[in-house]
Amino acid sequence: MTGAATTSNPLDAASRVGRLLARIADRTAVIGVMGLGYVGLPLAKLLCSKGFVVYGFDTDPAKVEQLRAHHSYICHLRLDQLWAAEAAGRFVPTAEPERLAEIDAVLICVPTPLDRHHQPDLTFVERTVEQVADRMRPGTRVILESTTYPGTCRDVVKPILERDGRCSGQDFFLAYSPEREDPGNRDFVTATIPKVVGGDGEIASRLACALYGAIVETVVPVGSNEIAEAVKITENIFRAVNIALVNELKVIYDAMGIDVWHVIAAASTKPFGYMPFQPGPGLGGHCIPIDPFYLTWKAREFGVRTRFIELAGEINSDMPRRVLERLTAGIDTVHRRGLRDSAILVVGLAYKRNVDDIRESPALRLIELLDRAGARVDYFDPLVPEIPPTREHGSLQGRRSVPWPGEGLSRYHAALIVTDHDGIDYAGLVSACPLVVDTRNVCERHGLTAPHIVKA
Structure with a gap:
């Protein structure tokens, strides 16, 4: 018609x-x-x-x-x-x-x-x-x-x-x-x-x-x-760039033996001129990982380079690899072995806390990297019982969340916390699992500290 x-x-x-x-x-x-x-x-x-x-x-x-x-x-x-x-x-x-x-x-x-x-x-x-x-x-x-x-x-x-x-x-x-x-x-x-x-x-x-x-x-x-179109894309680029900044600071301070989350908490007490952003395992969701590239593409029409925006994208895109490095080092320290044939539990699949949205979730990229390294990977997410079809991660379609392992957590060489949903038994996780790699600082927020908790 x-x-x-x-x-x-x-x-x-x-x-x-x-x-x-x-x-x-x-x-x-x-x-x-x-x-x-x-x-x-x-x-x-x-x-x-x-x-x-x-x-x-x-x-x-x-x-x-x-x-x-x-x-x-x-x-x-x-x-x-x-x-x-x-x-x-x-x-x-x-x-x-x-x-x-x-x-x-x-x-x-x-x-x-x-x-x-x-x-x-x-x-x-x-x-x-x-x-x-x-x-x-x-x-x-x-x-x-x-x-x-x-x-x-x-x-x-x-x-x-x-x-x-x-x-x-x-x-x-x-x-x-x-x-x-x-x-x-x-x-x-x-x-x-x-x-x-x-x-x-x-x-x-x-x-x-x-x-x-x-x-x-x-x-x-x-x-x-x-x-109005520029307002929205500016809001999301602002977040992407600032998240990239704290992600880079996390890498720098980690090399110096400084806890970036402690730095951010203390800096947040300044009542002016500072706004806290939190580091993580990579960007997820439909907006922040994608929208900056829309402006980068459009800027080329006017012969303008978006170096700052593109650099932020590179830093954020590299975070899953950085997390994998920390996990690999932790397994070597605790178990004297590599990733191949190691049993890994990925905790949280959604891109952010307390939602069931997995669009662009860094957990998907991390599972793929672990698969390629030969690890035996399970995931647990109470809000995502099964991985649906995705544009970028078709090989993961149909994988299902395991039931909360409880006492069976000890069978995993490491747990990798990617998404910090409420309601998860983090104390049980830390108690039973020989290595916990925490990308969200959720263990410390729950008052949990132990030598085998590695922040990444």
């Missing part, structure tokens, strides 16, 4: 804007959320809780069926409000793009990964926008939330929507509002995190601000989509 040309005159557009604002105010606007993952599902939940009718679109029929069966596939996300909305007919999970013709505003929350050459892969965005373009009705607000490089709305999204003679600012209203989800963070939820909003023109910005103003506490309008 291809949309016909619908270009309107300015008076028609002005009248349409008034009606759209009124539909937001009285909650009669129908909102579509495309992509029901870690960003889209909390957003759909919030919209429903504020009284909107929400169509949740996802290309994975299994997700749609789980939602219809009132089952959450994201462990940390409570969806009672969403189930109530679904029962009342105000939340409609669907894999049918034809239903886009029924909505007033569409929020696009689809993945923006890298390809195997570390270049932006906007396939999901492009396919989704094409589905919208084929079915949207006059006056539809199209808002991209997926993280991307500055210029994506202008150069990729807008041309698709303007085909068949449509005009941005009259026939549809294009905006960008970057997602700021922090899965598992109980202190900040979707409704309380300030929402940055840019638009393709003043009207698009005003409409998008009105929609988000109806569901979140604070809206931060900026002058363009490009500024």
